[in-house]
Amino acid sequence: MLSKDIGIDLGTANVLIHVKGRGVVLDEPSVVAIESDTKRVLAVGEEARRMVGRTPGNIIAIRPLKDGVIADFEITEMMLKYFINKVGGRKWYSHPRILICAPTNITSVEQKAIREAAERSGAREVFLEEEPKAAAIGAGMDIFQPSGNMVVDIGGGTTDVAVLSMGDIVTSSSIKIAGDKFDSAIMKYIKSKYKLLIGERTSEDIKVRIGTVHPELKMETMDIRGRDMVSGLPLTITIDSQEIQEALWEPVSNIVTAAKSVLERTPPELSADIIDRGVILTGGGAMLHGIDQLLADELRVPILIAEDPMHCVVKGTGIMLDNLDKVSKRKF
Numbered sequence: 001m002l003s004k005d006i007g008i009d010l011g012t013a014n015v016l017i018h019v020k021g022r023g024v025v026l027d028e029p030s031v032v033a034i035e036s037d038t039k040r041v042l043a044v045g046e047e048a049r050r051m052v053g054r055t056p057g058n059i060i061a062i063r064p065l066k067d068g069v070i071a072d073f074e075i076t077e078m079m080l081k082y083f084i085n086k087v088g089g090r091k092w093y094s095h096p097r098i099l100i101c102a103p104t105n106i107t108s109v110e111q112k113a114i115r116e117a118a119e120r121s122g123a124r125e126v127f128l129e130e131e132p133k134a135a136a137i138g139a140g141m142d143i144f145q146p147s148g149n150m151v152v153d154i155g156g157g158t159t160d161v162a163v164l165s166m167g168d169i170v171t172s173s174s175i176k177i178a179g180d181k182f183d184s185a186i187m188k189y190i191k192s193k194y195k196l197l198i199g200e201r202t203s204e205d206i207k208v209r210i211g212t213v214h215p216e217l218k219m220e221t222m223d224i225r226g227r228d229m230v231s232g233l234p235l236t237i238t239i240d241s242q243e244i245q246e247a248l249w250e251p252v253s254n255i256v257t258a259a260k261s262v263l264e265r266t267p268p269e270l271s272a273d274i275i276d277r278g279v280i281l282t283g284g285g286a287m288l289h290g291i292d293q294l295l296a297d298e299l300r301v302p303i304l305i306a307e308d309p310m311h312c313v314v315k316g317t318g319i320m321l322d323n324l325d326k327v328s329k330r331k332f
């Protein structure tokens with residue numbers, strides 16, 4: 001029987017679960033496939049993600065969290081319960097405490113829905129924490145000292161920028177521009193330049209394989225397939241990293257602006273600490289080629305990519321559960 005505490009990163013793109021003593025035990029896309037007429041759930045997570053853009057009319061693959069908010073909370077609840085049961089099964093009878101990092105901008109109604117979903121899955125107590133705090137802790141920062149630590153967490157739906165000191169957020173900004181917006185910017189660019197329609201998964205693949213925001217550092221090409229808007233037939237074209245840099249310019253400059261605005265609002269003593277320690281990048285978007293170099297050029301402070309950036313938030317939830325007396329214990 002398990003009585004372990006569990007930490008959950010309920011992300012727009014991925015859900016990760018950390019169980020005390022076992023580490024990260026689940027890492028799956030936030031996708032649910034349902035039959036549209038009966039609303040029957042056909043698949044959750046990786047299996048459902050493989051269906052995105054490839055389903056017949058009566059099946060839809062839904063991403064219940066979008067742009068950092070819960071777009072469909074019934075499905076979110078279903079997904080959350082499915083994942084909690086998957087890692088604990090019937091063994092959760094001794095009721096774990098669950099700490100969840102959810103998108104920053106969720107409403108109190110959505111918070112309640114998440115709490116109820118977690119409770120119905122067997123939680124004894126449910127805590128909510130802010131994502132950038134967990135990201136900073138999971139990246140190895142000691143945010144409990146009276147000194148400045150800055151984190152930029154680029155996820156799927158939101159980018160959270162925060163300066164933390166003495167266990168709390170001092171200045172922050174959260175914008176709905178992150179990995180998903182990068183993918184749609186690539187789709188839009190290819191549609192307008194080549195009159196070629198590509199899907200979400202192809203676009204993400206392009207970003208990960210040849211995408212860059214610093215063209216001097218990378219020049220690769222890739223053949224991509226889609227549907228020609230003129231003939232309506234399948235077509236293959238070749239694109240390069242410089243074109244992707246052009247496509248990503250707008251969303252990436254919004255992230256630079258958000259980071260600058262946080263620095264501008266940071267008290268000078270804390271700014272000095274940030275110059276010494278550097279800014280830590282977390283989230284999947286931290287792996288976008290050249291983003292560290294670009295931010296270093298623009299912000300004129302050292303930028304470091306966290307080790308294992310996609311696991312920082314969930315690792316942070318694990319550490320916070322061990323130190324519940326130090327964290328804010330925002331039970332919701």
Ligand SMILES: Nc1ncnc2c1ncn2[C@@H]1O[C@H](COP(=O)(O)OP(=O)(O)OP(=O)(O)O)[C@@H](O)[C@H]1O
Binds near residue numbers: 155204
């Ligand atoms: N190598 C890579 N290069 C660029 N982007 C990447 C790479 N690997 C993953 N990503 C992107 O990272 C994003 C997912 O990151 P992450 O799992 O941290 O987000 P999330 O926590 O689910 O989202 P949010 O924090 O907004 O709720 C996706 O948009 C994915 O395409």
